[in-house]
Amino acid sequence: MKIDYHMHFEYGSYDEDWVQGFFDAAAKRGIGEIGITEHSHTFPEFQALYYEDLVLDDSFVGSFQQKWLKKNKFKHTLDDYFAFMEKLKAKHAIKTGIEVCNFQDQDKVRDILKGYDFDYIIGSVHFLRGWAYDSSEIKDEWNRHSLEEIYAWYAEEVEKLAASGLYDVLGHPFNIRLFKYLPDFDVTPILERVAKALKKADMAIDVNTGTRYRYPIAEISPYPDFMRVAAKYDLPIITSSDAHQPEDCGNYNEEAVDYVRGFGYTELLRFSHRERERVPLG
Numbered sequence: 257m258k259i260d261y262h263m264h265f266e267y268g269s270y271d272e273d274w275v276q277g278f279f280d281a282a283a284k285r286g287i288g289e290i291g292i293t294e295h296s297h298t299f300p301e302f303q304a305l306y307y308e309d310l311v312l313d314d315s316f317v318g319s320f321q322q323k324w325l326k327k328n329k330f331k332h333t334l335d336d337y338f339a340f341m342e343k344l345k346a347k348h349a350i351k352t353g354i355e356v357c358n359f360q361d362q363d364k365v366r367d368i369l370k371g372y373d374f375d376y377i378i379g380s381v382h383f384l385r386g387w388a389y390d391s392s393e394i395k396d397e398w399n400r401h402s403l404e405e406i407y408a409w410y411a412e413e414v415e416k417l418a419a420s421g422l423y424d425v426l427g428h429p430f431n432i433r434l435f436k437y438l439p440d441f442d443v444t445p446i447l448e449r450v451a452k453a454l455k456k457a458d459m460a461i462d463v464n465t466g467t468r469y470r471y472p473i474a475e476i477s478p479y480p481d482f483m484r485v486a487a488k489y490d491l492p493i494i495t496s497s498d499a500h501q502p503e504d505c506g507n508y509n510e511e512a513v514d515y516v517r518g519f520g521y522t523e524l525l526r527f528s529h530r531e532r533e534r535v536p537l538g
Contacts, residue, residue, distance in 0.1 A: 258513070258538030259524060260506050261291035261353065262378060262427065262462055262496030266298055270332060270340040277502025279348055285506035288538070289526070291351035293378050293427075294337055300330040301368045305359045311386035320394045334372055351375035351527060355427055357382045358413045362420035369422065376527035378462060379417040380427030384409045390434055390471075403439045406432060411449045418457035424527065425494055426454055428464040429478035429486075434471040447482050451489045460525050460532075461491050463516055465508035466498025476508070476515050487519040492534065494525050513537050 260282065268274040282290050296302040306325055311318045341352040355378040359365055369377065382388060384406060387397055398406075410432050417423055429450065454461065467477040478486065486493075493516060497507040516524075516537070523534040 257289070257524075257526070257535045258285070258287045258506070258509055259289050259291075259495055259526060259535075260287050260497050260499070260509060261351065261376070261425075261494040261527070262293050262355065262464060262466075263290065263499035263505055264294055264298075264355075265292060266295060266328065267500050268502070270336065272343065275344065275502065278499065278505040281499075281503050281505035281507075285509055286538070287506040287509060289349045289351065290505060291353045291375065291527070292341065293353040293355040294332075296354065296356045297325075297329045298332055299334050299337070301334055302356075302359075302365075303330045305361065305364060306357075309357075309360055309383060309386055310388070317387050317394050317397055320391065321388060324388065324391070334368075338372060353378060353527075355380050356423070358417055360416075362416065362422060366420070366422055373529060375529060376424040376532075377422060377530075378425045378427040379420075379423035379459075381410055381413040381417070381432075384413065389432065392435075395435055398435060398437050403437060404441060406437075407439060407443055407446045411446045411453075414450045415453045418453040418459060421457060423457070423459055424530065424532070425460045425462050426450075427462045428466060428498065429461050430482050431464070431467050431471075431477045433473050433475070433477075433479055434467055436472050443481065444485075447485045450482070451485045451491060454486075454491055455489045459491070461486055461493055463493050463495050463512050464498050465496070465512050468508050468511070469504070470498070470500075476512055480519075483516070483519045487521065492523070492525050492532075493521060509538075
């Protein structure tokens with residue numbers, strides 16, 4: 257079965273005509289089921305957490321992030337989202353997910369999520385010490401830190417997400433490679449730390465083609481070194497395109513399937529109401 261479980265409506269609206277493009281692209285690529293994972297910054301319920309965690313001072317990082325938080329953010333409530341998704345579920349094979357940033361106060365995240373019947377929840381590391389490391393506009397911040405430091409920070413954030421017990425999947429593992437800042441040191445201990453934390457939390461990994469077509473690295477996340485470690489720890493997988501535009505739904509799905517087969521995977525996860533089943537790779 258072909259599945260795409262990570263994509264966003266944020267660049268459009270909750271309009272059935274606009275989102276039809278996602279279903280059209282999925283059908284064209286033979287995707288049998290899709291899942292929407294709106295970013296937590298879509299929802300005003302999470303707004304205070306962003307203002308608590310992000311660098312928002314007068315530095316070049318802080319100044320950019322102040323503007324970022326005011327652009328196309330917090331525009332739909334979780335109730336709005338679920339109401340719209342119920343309309344779509346009446347007509348399409350679609351799951352309701354969410355992609356939550358790595359907030360420091362996971363108890364507050366738990367309080368926000370507990371009243372909603374998600375099919376699955378992705379936790380993703382989007383910030384390191386309050387810096388949105390994947391934003392090209394503030395890419396220069398990479399030059400202010402050693403890669404040893406950045407990789408250690410990343411592992412710490414994954415461990416916090418996993419320890420919370422809130423998440424089913426780690427989003428786009430090790431997409432910290434996205435701008436081609438590649439380590440010249442042995443990252444194996446970091447890879448093992450992350451895999452052990454995910455295994456303990458019974459979390460899957462998101463085999464995400466977004467870094468294949470949206471970023472300079474042009475590779476699927478997670479990259480091969482971590483895929484080998486993930487296979488060693490028998491971490492289950494989902495496949496996803498991280499589509500932000502309708503036409504990208506299912507993008508490079510066949511390549512992702514071939515990629516994971518190379519590491520011995522023959523199944524992926526399918527979710528419903530936080531319950532999982534293993535299904536054959538499409």
